Amino acid sequence: MNPPxxxxxxxxxxxxxxxxxxxxxxxxxxxxxxxxxxxxxxxxSTLIKAMMGxxxxxxxxxxxxxxxxxxxxxxxxxxxxxxxxxxxFPTTALDVVLMGRYGQLPLFGRPRRKDKEIAVECLxxxxxxxxAKRQISQLSGGQQQRVFLAxxxxxxxxxxxxxxxxxxxxxxxxxxxxxxxxxLREQGSTVLVVHHDLQTVPEYFDSVMxxxxxxxxxxxxxxTFTAENLQKTYGGHLHLLTEVGEKLRQREWRxxxxxx
Amino acid sequence: xxxxxxLWAMLGGATEGLPPWIEFFTFSSINVIxxxxxxxxxxxxxxxxxxFSFLRKRSxxxxxxxxxxxxxxxxxxxLTGTKNPLYFLLGAGASCWLGAVSxxxxxxxxxxxxxxxxxxxxxxxxxxxxxxxxYIQKTGDAAQSGLDHYLFGKAASLVESDVKLIAVxxxxxxxxxxxxxxxxxxxxxxxxxxxxxxLPRRLVELMLATMIVLSVAIGLQAVGVVLMAALLVTPxxxxxxxxxxxxxxxxxxxxxxxxxxxxxxxxxxLSPKMPTGPWIVVAVTSLFLASLMFAPRRGVLSxxxxxxxxxxxxxxENVLRTLYLFGERADxxxxxxxxxxxxxxxxxxxxxxRRALYRLERNGLIVETPDHRFALTAAxxxxxxRITRLHRLWELYLTxxxxxxxxxxxxxxxxxxxxxxxxxxxxxxxxxxxxxxxPHEKHIPPVGGVA
Numbered sequence: 001m002n003p004p005x006x007x008x009x010x011x012x013x014x015x016x017x018x019x020x021x022x023x024x025x026x027x028x029x030x031x032x033x034x035x036x037x038x039x040x041x042x043x044x045s046t047l048i049k050a051m052m053g054x055x056x057x058x059x060x061x062x063x064x065x066x067x068x069x070x071x072x073x074x075x076x077x078x079x080x081x082x083x084x085x086x087x088x089f090p091t092t093a094l095d096v097v098l099m100g101r102y103g104q105l106p107l108f109g110r111p112r113r114k115d116k117e118i119a120v121e122c123l124x125x126x127x128x129x130x131x132a133k134r135q136i137s138q139l140s141g142g143q144q145q146r147v148f149l150a151x152x153x154x155x156x157x158x159x160x161x162x163x164x165x166x167x168x169x170x171x172x173x174x175x176x177x178x179x180x181x182x183x184l185r186e187q188g189s190t191v192l193v194v195h196h197d198l199q200t201v202p203e204y205f206d207s208v209m210x211x212x213x214x215x216x217x218x219x220x221x222x223x224t225f226t227a228e229n230l231q232k233t234y235g236g237h238l239h240l241l242t243e244v245g246e247k248l249r250q251r252e253w254r255x256x257x258x259x260x
Numbered sequence: 261x262x263x264x265x266x267l268w269a270m271l272g273g274a275t276e277g278l279p280p281w282i283e284f285f286t287f288s289s290i291n292v293i294x295x296x297x298x299x300x301x302x303x304x305x306x307x308x309x310x311x312f313s314f315l316r317k318r319s320x321x322x323x324x325x326x327x328x329x330x331x332x333x334x335x336x337x338x339l340t341g342t343k344n345p346l347y348f349l350l351g352a353g354a355s356c357w358l359g360a361v362s363x364x365x366x367x368x369x370x371x372x373x374x375x376x377x378x379x380x381x382x383x384x385x386x387x388x389x390x391x392x393x394x395y396i397q398k399t400g401d402a403a404q405s406g407l408d409h410y411l412f413g414k415a416a417s418l419v420e421s422d423v424k425l426i427a428v429x430x431x432x433x434x435x436x437x438x439x440x441x442x443x444x445x446x447x448x449x450x451x452x453x454x455x456x457x458x459l460p461r462r463l464v465e466l467m468l469a470t471m472i473v474l475s476v477a478i479g480l481q482a483v484g485v486v487l488m489a490a491l492l493v494t495p496x497x498x499x500x501x502x503x504x505x506x507x508x509x510x511x512x513x514x515x516x517x518x519x520x521x522x523x524x525x526x527x528x529x530l531s532p533k534m535p536t537g538p539w540i541v542v543a544v545t546s547l548f549l550a551s552l553m554f555a556p557r558r559g560v561l562s563x564x565x566x567x568x569x570x571x572x573x574x575x576x577e578n579v580l581r582t583l584y585l586f587g588e589r590a591d592x593x594x595x596x597x598x599x600x601x602x603x604x605x606x607x608x609x610x611x612x613x614r615r616a617l618y619r620l621e622r623n624g625l626i627v628e629t630p631d632h633r634f635a636l637t638a639a640x641x642x643x644x645x646r647i648t649r650l651h652r653l654w655e656l657y658l659t660x661x662x663x664x665x666x667x668x669x670x671x672x673x674x675x676x677x678x679x680x681x682x683x684x685x686x687x688x689x690x691x692x693x694x695x696x697x698x699p700h701e702k703h704i705p706p707v708g709g710v711a
Contacts, residue, residue: 052456078456085450089315090506099446103457108439135504155457 003066011060038211077152079162094132100154122153142173299521305430307495307517314496323489328359330389352477412535413484415528487537498548501555520544584644596633645705651677652698666699
């Protein structure tokens with residue numbers, strides 16, 4: 001059997017000795033469209049960043065296609081939160097999308113004509129071709145989000161990790177993103193989306209991962225997205241877990257083999 | 261260069277040689293060439309590389325590093341006893357690097373944030389540097405004379421070996437920048453993404469830091485540690501006003517840096533007692549101020565002009581709407597009204613009203629009758645109907661869609677009527693289902709007509 005596209009094994013992440021994610025152990029199959037849902041500070045973004053190797057792991061490991069994530073990182077497309085960059089940067093929409101090709105280019109190698117064609121194609125796919133030459137600060141929030149998605153598409157991979165792509169976008173962009181997500185699923189891609197709008201979860205996604213410092217539940221929306229599980233995720237009965245974490249931070253105890 | 265000399269003679273200048281401020285431009289003295297070349301090159305490389313610290317919002321790092329270079333220069337002199345530029349470069353580089361590592365370490369292992377770490381490193385290193393410098397000067401070593409130029413810079417003291425080193429290093433930095441353009445760009449825009457696509461983030465950041473350190477180190481003798489940061493930060497800040505493309509911004513910043521370096525060298529040549537650093541700062545800051553004021557779109561002047569034009573347009577449209585209301589009330593579109601009648605209805609200064617009327621008349625929207633009354637022309641009625649339509653459509657939109665009380669919507673519509681585009685107007689009409697009456701039971705003039 002083929003190894004799963006994403007396999008998270010006993011993952012724990014800590015900031016300043018305080019664990020913010022505990023023992024995440026889950027794997028995602030090809031063609032799976034997953035919403036990652038949980039309250040503020042539940043560690044949703046941290047989970048994505050940990051998978052991409054952007055924050056150090058306290059323990060556990062992440063595999064992409066059966067290999068350590070660091071090795072296969074370039075086969076995974078990452079869509080950061082829109083607010084994580086300065087949109088006043090002097091560059092165009094097309095240039096940002098072209099950055100999606102950088103991972104496939106050798107160090108110091110220049111993008112070729114083929115890369116530009118792919119970038120143009122991806123801009124077209126998100127309906128942004130007419131804004132290709134626009135400076136990115138002159139795009140609306142929804143358009144900026146589309147540019148980020150196009151950049152991920154330009155990576156031409158089959159695993160997508162998206163951090164709040166629906167945050168602060170207009171209705172037409174939301175629709176366009178949904179269409180895009182379904183298309184990716186049809187192509188057999190694995191797509192993980194950090195999502196904040198509980199109402200649309202059943203409509204947009206197949207599976208859901210309920211997260212609050214640990215993985216509360218994971219499975220098909222019909223069986224997992226239940227009132228009981230939501231109560232567990234949002235109910236706030238995690239005092240013990242937070243308190244222990246706080247203790248670890250204060251004493252600066254090493255959590256397992258943590259280095260940070 | 262005989263051309264310049266003959267030009268000077270034509271202008272009636274003295275025949276006995278050129279005055280220094282012109283002689284400079286003949287580049288006949290090899291010394292002048294050294295100084296100009298050295299300062300322009302280091303200005304170009306510092307200006308270009310500074311764009312990346314500027315865009316990463318870490319402009320202060322250049323200032324801290326420049327100050328941190330001083331102890332390195334002093335130690336290099338104490339160890340070797342000579343003023344060999346290569347040793348100085350190595351010394352400055354080493355102590356800059358130590359400064360950068362200290363900033364990193366302070367941020368990582370203490371509660372201090374980056375700004376306080378930069379402040380600490382800057383002052384401690386600079387303090388130690390001054391201490392060493394004073395000590396060296398006290399020894400009375402003849403070779404040490406001129407070491408104090410490293411504080412404020414002295415371009416005139418550059419000799420061939422200095423310039424060679426500056427040329428090699430600055431061209432190397434510019435070359436590395438071209439080579440790693442793609443990496444530097446993505447790491448400045450979105451460092452997390454750069455890491456996610458497997459770019460060696462640490463390596464690129466180290467490379468950028470090295471390029472900054474080198475640009476600082478070669479500028480020390482000509483510009484001085486105190487003001488070197490100006491050549492890193494200000495060209496980038498100035499260039500940003502003129503363009504929205506990174507590659508053009510880099511070239512502009514390099515050009516601004518090169519010109520400022522050149523200008524500092526020029527002053528330094530004319531008046532050897534002048535320190536070069538401050539004059540470079542004067543040049544680069546003037547260019548920055550000029551950009552701030554005159555750049556298209558982003559500049560202050562262009563913004564003021566836009567604001568001014570909008571105010572004029574608003575005034576004209578307000579006059580049109582007032583005349584429309586008069587016409588509507590009297591059900592007579594040909595009648596003219598006196599200045600005072602308009603002023604009575606619409607709060608504006610007489611001067612403003614006169615200017616608005618003048619423009620409206622020139623545009624054929626208004627005619628002045630012999631008895632100094634103002635009436636709308638046919639085109640004027642059309643334009644006035646449009647403004648009134650927009651005003652009433654917006655009032656209706658607010659009451660209907662946002663459920664705001666009808667007596668609260670007028671002030672908002674007063675503003676919005678001036679900014680609604682024809683596309684928005686169409687959408688408003690469609691959204692409201694082609695309405696006839698506004699919330700105050702006033703008729704909404706249909707497109708292309710009056711009430």
